[in-house]
Amino acid sequence: MNLDLFVRQIETMYGRLSELYQGASAPSVQMPQMLPGVFKELGTASEKLQLAAVELLQQNEELIDSKTLLEAERQRYLDLFEFAPDAYLVTDTEGIIQEANRAATVLLNIPQHYLIGKPLAVFVPEAERLHFRRELNLLKGRDRVLEWGIRLQPRNGEVFDAALTLGSVRNCEGQVVGLRVCVRDITERKRAEAALENNDYDPIDDRPVHTYARGEMIPLIPQTIWLVCEGLVKLSTLADNGEEVIVGFAGHSTPFGSSMTSLQVYQATALSEVQLVCIAIAELGISPRLAETLLPKINQRLRQTEILLAIAGQRRVKDRLSRLLLLLKQEIGQLEAGETRLSVRLTHEELAAACCTTRVTITRELNKLLQEGKIALDSDRHIILKNGAFS
Incomplete structure (x- = not known):
């Protein structure tokens, strides 16, 4: 129900009640005859008011539900903004950070409450700030989303190459009132591009090394591959x-990862202390040089x-x-005095899993090979393959 209509109905009812009250207050011989009509009219008015109140209550509940849905939708978008993997900022037209x-x-490298109200320019190296402000003034009036490569310096940190993606924020009148800014660290991308000029390119160089102990599970990160x-x-x-x-087994310079398999259950376990570097699929x-380098290694895995x-x-x-054992000889064998020592100690359970049999059966077969002199065990229980036994 329209609120103005409801107010007019209330005013009309109030006016009619005033008339009835005045008529009832005046001495009249007709008063007994008027009372049934008065009560009937009051009853009708009361019913109308009750119906109007119910309708207004229903509309109020619908408004509350709509407000709740809008608030939930707003919170969802706030969460998407807050927990996005890339850095997002909202600034005013002068580049002052608002969100x-x-x-x-x-x-x-600065707490969120300290970041609000600071100019984005303070994170640009001092020698480049004038150029940054000049470019920002040129970019902020454009309608399309723009990409911009600059250098940024976090608080107490080293300068890094960054890519800014900027879009305008407009009010209802179409005026630019702020900027949406996505910030990405493209140091790795720059490094990969620079590596194209290097004939001795090795994808392992200049990457953080991750170490895992024997028996430790290695996390398989989506859209990335590990290189041993x-x-x-x-x-x-x-x-x-x-x-x-x-x-499969992944040895030196061998890539692996969840992006290289279609198996629903797939896990990687360190059989020795391993050192790995992580490479993003996007790289x-x-x-092209990185892809060219990894392709032969992927073929080797196949x-x-x-x-x-x-x-x-x-x-x-x-x-x-x-x-x-012949495969392991080729993958992890170390030649010592005409014999081949497997550089990693494999348990009977692991050998059984690779052979699709039981541990008891593998133990029996290994004992036969020991008796035949085709293999031996060193002091660390590493398998030694005798010369000519496996070729």
Whole structure:
């Protein structure tokens, strides 16, 4: 119901009640005859007011529901802004920061409440601030989203290459009242581009090294791949009965990651102390040299997978184990005095998982190979393959 109409109805009812009251107050011989009509009219008025009140209450509840939905939608967008992986800022037309998400506070190394009200220019190296302000004045009046490469310096931090994506914020009259700014650290991208000029390019160089101990699970990060610097990583899945099935080994300079498999269950475990570097899949798209370097290593992984499938297809466990030891000889073998020592100590359970059999069966087959003199064990329980036994 329209609020103005309701008010007019109330005023009309009030006026009619006043007339009835005045008529009832005046002495009249007709008063007894008037009372039934008065009560009837009062009853009708009361019903109308009750219906109007119910309708207004319903409209009020609908407004409350709409307000709740709008608030929830507003909170959802605030959460998207706050927890976005990239740094986002909202500034006024002069570049004074009005809003900042968590990623921005991490990137600029300053608490959120201190960041609000500061000019974005204070995070530009002092020698470049005049140029920054000049460019900002030129960019802020444009309608389309703009990309801008600059250098930024976080509080108490080192200068880094950044890419700014700017868009205008307009009011109802279409006037520019602020800027939306997305800030990305593109140091790695710049490094990859510079590496194109280097003939000795190695994707391991100039990247943070992550170390994992033997037996430790390695997190598989979406849209990234790991590259092994040192050590050996076991790649495995689970069969329907819950048993582990090894689907690959990643040794030196071998890539692996969730982006390289379609298996729903896929895990990576360090078989020794391993050192890894992380490479974003996006880098492969912008660095042909990086893609060219990793392609042969990915092909090597594919060939290894084919060999493991061929091993699993052997009917006799003896043949599976022999072929697995030959594969390990090629992957992690170290030549010592005409014999080959496997640089990583593998448990019987791990060998059984790679051969699709039981630990007891593998133990029996290894003992046979020991008795035949085809293998030996050193003091650290590393397997030594005798010369000519596996070729």
